[in-house]
Amino acid sequence: MSNSPFQFEQVGIIHSCYRQKFGIPRQPGIVTAAESELEFLPPYNQENLIRGLEGFSHIWVHFIFHQTMDEGWRPTIRPPRLDGKKRMGVFATRSTHRPNPIGLSVVKLKGIESGNGKLILKLAEADLLDGTPVIDVKPYLPYADALPEAKGGFAPLPSVMAEVEFSEQAMDKCLAYESKTGRTLITLIRQVLGQDPRPAYLRESTHRRHGSALWDVNVVWESRGDHFLVMDLEPYSGTDRY
Amino acid sequence: MSNSPFQFEQVGIIHSCYRQKFGIPRQPGIVTAAESELEFLPPYNQENLIRGLEGFSHIWVHFIFHQTMDEGWRPTIRPPRLDGKKRMGVFATRSTHRPNPIGLSVVKLKGIESGNGKLILKLAEADLLDGTPVIDVKPYLPYADALPEAKGGFAPLPSVMAEVEFSEQAMDKCLAYESKTGRTLITLIRQVLGQDPRPAYLRESTHRRHGSALWDVNVVWESRGDHFLVMDLEPYSGTDRY
Numbered sequence: 001m002s003n004s005p006f007q008f009e010q011v012g013i014i015h016s017c018y019r020q021k022f023g024i025p026r027q028p029g030i031v032t033a034a035e036s037e038l039e040f041l042p043p044y045n046q047e048n049l050i051r052g053l054e055g056f057s058h059i060w061v062h063f064i065f066h067q068t069m070d071e072g073w074r075p076t077i078r079p080p081r082l083d084g085k086k087r088m089g090v091f092a093t094r095s096t097h098r099p100n101p102i103g104l105s106v107v108k109l110k111g112i113e114s115g116n117g118k119l120i121l122k123l124a125e126a127d128l129l130d131g132t133p134v135i136d137v138k139p140y141l142p143y144a145d146a147l148p149e150a151k152g153g154f155a156p157l158p159s160v161m162a163e164v165e166f167s168e169q170a171m172d173k174c175l176a177y178e179s180k181t182g183r184t185l186i187t188l189i190r191q192v193l194g195q196d197p198r199p200a201y202l203r204e205s206t207h208r209r210h211g212s213a214l215w216d217v218n219v220v221w222e223s224r225g226d227h228f229l230v231m232d233l234e235p236y237s238g239t240d241r242y
Numbered sequence: 243m244s245n246s247p248f249q250f251e252q253v254g255i256i257h258s259c260y261r262q263k264f265g266i267p268r269q270p271g272i273v274t275a276a277e278s279e280l281e282f283l284p285p286y287n288q289e290n291l292i293r294g295l296e297g298f299s300h301i302w303v304h305f306i307f308h309q310t311m312d313e314g315w316r317p318t319i320r321p322p323r324l325d326g327k328k329r330m331g332v333f334a335t336r337s338t339h340r341p342n343p344i345g346l347s348v349v350k351l352k353g354i355e356s357g358n359g360k361l362i363l364k365l366a367e368a369d370l371l372d373g374t375p376v377i378d379v380k381p382y383l384p385y386a387d388a389l390p391e392a393k394g395g396f397a398p399l400p401s402v403m404a405e406v407e408f409s410e411q412a413m414d415k416c417l418a419y420e421s422k423t424g425r426t427l428i429t430l431i432r433q434v435l436g437q438d439p440r441p442a443y444l445r446e447s448t449h450r451r452h453g454s455a456l457w458d459v460n461v462v463w464e465s466r467g468d469h470f471l472v473m474d475l476e477p478y479s480g481t482d483r484y
Contacts, residue, residue, distance in 0.1 A: 056394030152298030
């Protein structure tokens, strides 16, 4: 057995509303308005490769932390759930900066689309960046994978969502965007901002302007103490990420 | 984003009682006597990389299906749980013959040993072959990973264990082995054979002799209709697997 590296191929790519790491929820199941797709790439875009998958409500996605992989790995991490105050070993976290930058997420499988050489899984509640390379898909097997009695980690965050208000201009643009694209944007913004996407060191400041890229819009917002105010929407190209 | 392969390094290796794929339980949690170790390889054998992991009862192990990876992948698979009669797409199974031969198992973390440059996780109820290369370790987070309401797959197998009897010679050798090595062997054999490790096409035959390699012994046994009989123990070198 040598130490030579194993080589893996990309089998698919994620298309999602999350265009930046900033804003991705820190735990699954909160941002229910987040929709995404897993598109299989040739030669893995053949329907027989997923025969039977429609019988599962959830799947595991093995993916690559592509946006941070060039930064390498770190022996210890300050998990955001500990307010960035305590260091944990990288193998005791789900951090992106791992020796092998492999991510693991369980996501809801909403449907399957195929035709014209495309094979697409419609996903919900995924926390995956747009453009994420996928290296494996597996069914979620509750009898093996669901261990509600397992101990460790952190309790779920309180599901209290902060209020999110919209300027008149921002709301007009949201409504126009929803009617043009058919996408859910207002609920998505409420859920993404409502769980406070700011890193710990920025949570004290108010009236500081932030931008969150969702789909192809940059949502411009400020914290107003106990609530958030969406000021405006701007176009977002996001081409810098690839 | 190119299709070029991603390269991963081995961060650890599994030492376990399972020396052959034949005999590995088809679902976790049955063979409670199965003990194994995950040894981190340099430069990943530093204690700070797992700081905090001791607070978790279970971990995810990402590993390589090293014994079958040279055989390549198959678009469809006949899962043993369906008695080998129905074909499923490879992405709808946990089969070893995947486009990227990555395995995923949740295992119980029993303890951590370190010293003399070694860093070892003591595991229980793992279904991993001895010598398995490990590429990542992550904490199991019940709030994110435990979805007992998820649907799909197969119900747990009935936990009825077949009776396992021992010849006098086999029992004498088992007792001598346990007292020499300090390892649990008799219970391990009862649990491994009790769940009938034979593939579907061999289940009809009785009095056919089988061998199951556990630790460094080859357990020689036969089916006797409603029970199994352990005939003898032989030395097993297992060097052919690497």
